[in-house]
Amino acid sequence: MLISPRPKEEVQFPESEMGNQLFPVFIKLNQLRTLVIGGGPVALEKLTAILKNSEQANITLVASAIIPAISNFKQTYPKLKIAEKRYESSDLNEVDIVFVATNNHILNEEIKVDAHQRGLLINVADKPELCDFYLGSVVKKGDLKIAISTNGKSPTIAKRLKHLLTESLPEELDATLQQMSSLRQQLTGDFAAKVKQLNKVTERLISPKKSFLETNIKWLIWLVILSFIGVVGFTLWNTEPEFQTFLINMDPLFYWFLGAGFTFAMIDGAIGMSYGVTTVSFSLAMGLPPASASMAIHISEVLSNGIAGWMHFRMGNVNWKLFKVLIIPAVTGAIIGAYLLSSLENFSQYTKPVVAIYTLVLGGIILMKAFSIKRKRETQKIKKIGVLGFFGGFIDAAFGGGWGSIVLSSLIAGGRHPLFSLGTVKISRFFIATLSSLTFFTMLGGRYWEAVLGLVIGSALASPIAARVSNKISAKTIMVAVGIIVMTVSLRSIINFILKLI
Structure with missing residues (x-):
């Protein structure tokens, strides 16, 4: 994963003109090398969020002190590597993305500098000014995922929206996704031919066949x-x-x-x-x-x-x-x-x-x-x-x-x-x-x-x-x-x- 280092100085816009400048993406953590720094409750929260959405993620966790709950993850997620030691800049070698969850502000800033020198994206818990990206609230229904962000303004609203969408979206929606995926794979020919086939199939939706x-x-x-x-x-x-x-x-x-x-x-x-x-x-x-x-x-x-x-x-x-x-x-x-x-x-x-x-x-x-x-x-x-x-x-x-x-x-x-x-x-x-x-x-x-x-x-x-x-x-x-x-x-x-x- 090649990412250009972030410039030392960014152009500052008036707050009224900036708005929410976040660009939403979905990252394939199972194909990247992830580093988590920290071994306390906040690190546990970050680790849980990552593994809940990407069970096959390749994660290395580094911390001088690690709570038992984090150690227990090793039994369920064999790809998780845990190193009980102090952070060193060399820990960032052969890493693609970094999550920091320590309560040491000086160390957090040091890690940020080290990460940017290597062109790595970094997320620091509870420190928006040190983050290159945020973790949003995620609604998951099978293969469907919806990420919610409030630009750091109100995590509570993000959680409320997550709860609302989780309750509102039916579990059967994943079956619909699987069926549409099967239909997509059956379409053949060029774009025009696929459109004709899709129109023919969707005509049945107007008067669907019922039992x-x-x-x-x-x-x-x-x-x-x-x-x-x-x-x-x-x-x-x-x-x-x-x-x-x-x-x-x-x-x-x-x-x-x-x-x-x-x-x-x-x-x-x-x-x-x-x-x-x-x-x-x-x-x-x-x-x-x-x-x-x-x-x-x-x-x-x-x-x-x-x-x-x-x-x-x-x-x-x-x-x-x-x-x-x-x-x-x-x-x-x-x-x-x-x-x-x-x-x-x-x-x-x-x-x-x-x-x-x-x-x-x-x-x-x-x-x-x-x-x-x-x-x-x-x-x-x-x-x-x-x-x-x-x-x-x-x-x-x-x-x-x-x-x-x-x-x-x-x-x-x-x-x-x-x-x-x-x-x-x-x-x-x-x-x-x-x-x-x-x-x-x-x-x-x-x-x-x-x-x-x-x-x-x-x-x-x-x-x-x-x-x-x-x-x-x-x-x-x-x-x-x-x-x-x-x-x-x-x-x-x-x-x-x-x-x-x-």
């Missing part, structure tokens, strides 16, 4: 919804006289559940969870047995999640590969959970406090998540999606809720993109709600239809609104309120059960 499921998902959702409502309504009208009476003389309970369904669906749309746990807590407080409460919740979720799932599908928020792995185990678990809970309906005085304890725990978890400001992000995605889906579906049906709290939280904690996880969980929940509610209906028949109809209409009205405002509401504030309300209502049910025993 049968993606093409017909809208009609499938509405067909299931209308068929479900038609079959249930026709059956109840002919077999349940109470249902006809209910339609004529509307019970006030309907209006309570209408407002509850709308409110809880809006909360669910804002934070991606808690519809089940809030609704089951409210239902138990209103006197519904656990199985009937879960049936009412899941019947209402057929329409609300069908609409929400369709909205997320239209916005491109569904990961179809994840959906295919998740759906069958989840539906199986939901059917089993609904069957078991329905079988215990005659023992509702005993199952009700059990469900209340479950919602109390979930309320506490939601509250803790609201105050967990710093969350560790996993480096590997969850691999046992089927097990997670089965467990989430079973708990959701057997205890009236928990699908979002269990599955969505686990997917996001496992490193999956929040928006794609939310859309996939929503559309999966539509099928789970449909089959579990059919199981409940088969086992229990028509009960508490005031509550069911109120939840159906209220949640359906809120679903299209909630899907669009899911990223515009303070999730923390809502989670705190939900956690407190759910825990309060659950404690009330548990205390009432204990008082009856006494």
Whole structure:
């Protein structure tokens, strides 16, 4: 690497005319010889940044005292060479680029002079005036890297932008890069021929080829919804006289559940969870047995999640590969959970406090998540999606809720993109709600239809609104309120059960 020595005197421009004079580049450190001078925490930070972005970098580290954390890097990065000694100018021989991380200002300036005499670029930690280049905040998504610089004015803003881009850019973006790379390699001929081939391929993007499921998902959702409502309504009208009476003389309970369904669906749309746990807590407080409460919740979720799932599908928020792995185990678990809970309906005085304890725990978890400001992000995605889906579906049906709290939280904690996880969980929940509610209906028949109809209409009205405002509401504030309300209502049910025993 040949780099001309920097001139002794630089032309100085007025600060208002200079602006950000940095020229962004990406350096192949795996093809250069890198020297790091320093062995303390700052040197560790520099070394970590280098190796995180260039694992195959050829690095020599020189320092008179080296902390153990730096020595441990040797086990993971065999190309790293460590020399525990004082710096000498000869250390710059056969070196291409230099990073300095010492707290000795005189030594830093000496190293800078030595480096410039050899035509080497140098970076000195926390000393912008001694630097030839800066290390920016880096966003990495597979082969995609985005470097951010504020010209040394505000490292905090650079870190905030890094966090924002890391959260916003989907993990699937790397797959797009790999596909474009494969397409590029397949193009042949001169420039004109390559343009024609590329135009022919990209024509498909205007009307891309979709799977049968993606093409017909809208009609499938509405067909299931209308068929479900038609079959249930026709059956109840002919077999349940109470249902006809209910339609004529509307019970006030309907209006309570209408407002509850709308409110809880809006909360669910804002934070991606808690519809089940809030609704089951409210239902138990209103006197519904656990199985009937879960049936009412899941019947209402057929329409609300069908609409929400369709909205997320239209916005491109569904990961179809994840959906295919998740759906069958989840539906199986939901059917089993609904069957078991329905079988215990005659023992509702005993199952009700059990469900209340479950919602109390979930309320506490939601509250803790609201105050967990710093969350560790996993480096590997969850691999046992089927097990997670089965467990989430079973708990959701057997205890009236928990699908979002269990599955969505686990997917996001496992490193999956929040928006794609939310859309996939929503559309999966539509099928789970449909089959579990059919199981409940088969086992229990028509009960508490005031509550069911109120939840159906209220949640359906809120679903299209909630899907669009899911990223515009303070999730923390809502989670705190939900956690407190759910825990309060659950404690009330548990205390009432204990008082009856006494």
